[in-house]
Amino acid sequence: MNLPLDPAQLKFGIGQSVSRKEDPVLLRGEGRYSDDLSLPGQLHAAMVRSPYAHGVLRGIDLAEARSLPGVVAIYTGQDLEAAGIGPMPASVGQKNRDGSAAHLPTQPVLATSRVRFVGDPVAIVVAETAKQARDAVEAVILDVEALPAVTDMREAASPGAPQLYDDVPGNQVVDFHYGDAAAVAAAFAGAAHVTKLSIRNSRIVVSPMEPRSAIASWEEDRYVLRMGSQGVFGMRAGIAKVMGVKPEALRVLTGNVGGSFGMKASVYPEYPALLHAARQLGRPVKWTDSRSESFLADSHGRDHDMEAELALDAEGKFLALRVTGFGNLGAYLSNATTIPSTANTVKNVIGVYRTPLVEVSTRCVFTNTTPVGAYRGAGRPEGNYYMERLVDQAAREMGIDRVELRRRNQITPDHIPYDAPSGMRYDSGNFPLLLDRALEAAEWDSFAQRRAEARARGKLRGIGIGQYLEVTAPASKEMGGIRFDADGGVTILTGTLDYGQGHASAFAQVLVDRLGVPFDRIRLEQGDSDLLIAGGGTGGSRSIMASGTAIASASALVIEKGKPLAANLLEAAVEDIEFVAGRFTIAGTDRGIGIMDLAAQLRSETGASSALDVSHTDQYEESAFPNGCHVAEVEVDPETGETQVVRYTTVNDFGVLVNPMLVAGQAHGGIVQGIGQALMEATAYDDSGQLLSGSYMDYGLPRAEHAPFFGFASQPSPARTNVLGAKGCGEAGCAGALPSVMNALADALAERGISHIDMPATPQKVWAALQAGGPG
Structure with missing residues (x-):
């Protein structure tokens, strides 16, 4: 680690409470969120949504809506399918307990034959103004044959429940199981005490400060989407797949983002619908969610119903943990839909306690409710919650002090590295x-x-x-790009994305620590998919590990590239060049050149500073x-x-x-x-x-x-x-x-x-x- 010697640089290194770089701009009202943007000649869109939770869509009468002032076009699901757009992304990383694949029903971008929750998008109206688009939405007449609905996950899995999909029997997407059932059963059978709790992990409306908004356009023979997201690189790949184009045929741009907590990581139906409209009409099309629509159509969080059991011996030592229950997916597969109640529960449920055996069984089911996706923690808080409630309840039932019961079962430093039954190594x-x-x-x-x-x-x-x-979150590839700009600044390029965390300061501190460049000259670029070669987005508490590791690795490459350049300028052998505290020096002498001066001199000689630039992809290997x-x-x-x-x-x-x-x-x-x-x-x-x-x-x-x-x-x-x-x-x-x-x-x-x-x-x-x- 290259610690800067200059006290001014020490102020901005790792470990310092540096103020957020973006705050002055935001406090002056100069931030640019998606709805702040407008493009010349733009049209406005509004979504027609189902007022029914479940029903057969017999038809859509658009005649009156199309005749209203300002209405330019209305597109339905059939229109998008005819253009080769869709279906929406659908993936489940978990298999059924028998090893078979999960059920993955097809979801059109806009509903075509069936509506499955109140708020399900059915059509997109495009008009000259946002008010005209909203007025036209009210004039669209839906012919829906209402069907019985089910909103409770246990009821959805019971015999005779309304079926959301013909090809998903019992509404069950995946019957997940982890653990040695026989060994866990034996541990429970031999336990001196068993504590059981029925625990409901309640459903959350995510409710970020900034509702979703996007502007779609067709520029220079490709799609461009300006939107709020949690990472433009992954969002580009997801939307391009729905559009049926290569990722290079789409550019995604994200500016300031007013919160997300997992919700804005999803590919939503509005995005491909907007892109289709923009290309067809040859004009940009803007859409901004209303707060009431956000409640209906943005993915919700949590919503699990579990039976949690803890087996203990006579002294209160944990023998086994068993969690059995349901995960509510809502009507469609959203981002990370099944992970919180399955894989992430497995990884997180033992927390800090020595627990020899773990078994998790979760039935993930569809209901006629808003789709459920990732929400701050996405299974991590849930797992800890189940265990901590069991510990307190067991202490009460066994007459053991709750602090003492924790101490008897905690993983201690002499147990670390600790191989947890989840497969994780602490x-x-x-x-x-x-x-x-x-x-x-x-x-x-x-x-x-x-x-x-x-x-x-x-x-x-x-x-x-x-x-x-x-x-x-597990390992992923991340970009660590460093660019020495013509104006004397330095730009970090990386594929995580700040939506309130303060990445600009933290990432700059890593760069100050590694290269000693001035903090106030460092910029951060995360929001342009054209500039990225990799990017896992922000989620799973991994940004500082992913981008920080990539920035550190890229910094080492900058030093490697800089040594021969500095050697040439200093008329010394490359092997004699050292890099310390932002300076390339000749070992054993005081002769040297600062990295910023080197970049400036290279620019004056060649007109560019690319000789020090690095575009690097790194992969941090393990979770923390x-x-x-x-x-x-x-x-x-x-x-x-x-x-x-x-x-x-x-x-x-x-x-x-x-x-x-x-x-x-x-x-x-x-x-x-x-x-x-x-x-x-x-x-x-x-x-x-x-x-x-x-x-x-x-x-x-x-x-x-x-x-x-x-x-x-x-x-x-x-x-x-x-x-x-x-x-x-x-x-x-x-x-x-x-x-x-x-x-x-x-x-x-x-x-x-x-x-x-x-x-x-x-x-x-x-x-x-x-x-x-x-x-x-």
Whole structure:
């Protein structure tokens, strides 16, 4: 590692809390999100969506809509199919327990013969103005023969349930199984104690600040799509496949993105429909989602229904863990649809505990609801949640202190590297130390006094632990490009994508550390597919490992290229050239040249600086294992059922912190989203498949008042799976928040005889449980 010697450079190196580069632009209102963009001569689009959750589409009457002022064109699913567009992407990485392939039904870009959820797109209207397009949508008449709908995943898998697809019997996409069923059964049969819990992982409306928006155009004989995404390289490949063209025939451009949390990684039907309209009409076509449409049509998150069981011996040692249940996919296969309730549950469910055997069985089924995709953590918080709730429940049932039960089963440093039954190898970590530090910071030992004080005020107070370990996304190829620009700046090119994380500063810090270039001259380019040669996008808490590793490798290549160039200028042998702190020097002398001066001199001689430029693809090989311990305290008003998080402490191991301030911010955001899911975010459908929580009037999001100030501390154990030693932090807040908050709530309610309550623990649900549980 080349540490800069200049104090000004030390300020911007790895480990410094550098402010986000993009914030001044955003705070001045100069950010450019998709809806901020307009192109000359653009038209506007609006989507015709099904008002029925399930039905046969007999016909579409477009006559009146086409006659309205400003309407330029209307395209249906048949129009797109006739043009060779579609179907939508459909893939499932998991096989059935018998080894057979999952069911992959065909989804047209726009519904042609069947509608399967309220919001299913049926046609796209293009008009001169957005208002004219919306007015025309209202004039489209759909002839739909309504069919019975099913919204509950267990009901969808039961005999006689409405069938969404003729070629998907029982609505079951995949019957997933992992583990040695016979060995697990034997462990349970011989256990001194078995704890069982029915746990619902509730459905989430993703709700980023910026709704989806896109402008499609046909420029220089190819498609161009300006849109919000989580990575332009992968998005280009996915959309090009739907369009039936090579990736090079499409350019995807992404500017600022106002949040995503997994949702904007998907290829949605609107995108190929917009591209088709733009090419047919020879004019750009713009579409922006309304918030109500976003509730209906953007992929939702979570939604699993599990039976979780933990087998223990007489001393409380874990023998085996078994998770059996359902994953709700919604009406279609979205991005990463099956992974959260299957593979990611397997990888994350044992958390920080020695658990010899694991079995996970999940039936992933279709329902007449909005498709479900990745949402912050995508199975990682779920897995930790199941285990942590089981640990607290087992401690209560066996009469063992819940902290002591954790200590008896924790993976300790002398067990590492630890080969988990999931097939993962934990490379680093000190989980007992994190627990001890979190309990001390949370003043665990004095909680009884706070509980008594709350009881005197008529409140129920509880405290809960959420100790987590999550497995970040697996290895993927990533670009590490470094370009020395004509204006004296340096551009990093990489295929992850910032949608609020602060990549520009963190990636620049890596470059400062490796090459010693001035922080304020570094730019970041992620949003143009034409400039990328690889890119895995942002997701799975992997950006700093993927792009950071690629930038470090590219920096080494820059140094390798620079040594002979510097040797030539300094009239020295290449083998005598050293690179330290941003300078090429002749070993043993003070003669040298800074890397920026070298780039400038090369430009003056050749008119270009390409001699130092690097376009490199790297592949980081393994996942990392961020972990930590959260301690939450809640107070419950038994008269109203309202629950408030009143104290919150978290100690985390994110390995090497490239930018501690950004890490804390990511953790805070994840915690608040976890609190939202735990206590208030309730997605509800009626029996006919209508979304009852279709706006912010009906769906609760957490506000500042719902979260206390967070106690945040780090206890890093550098990762050994990547050159930076980093572990990723983007999803960890949710992984610790769900179990800590819900364990605290269960602790508060325990004195009223209530041992478990499912998310979201809304005031109504808590109040009803208290009434059923009896007086205190």
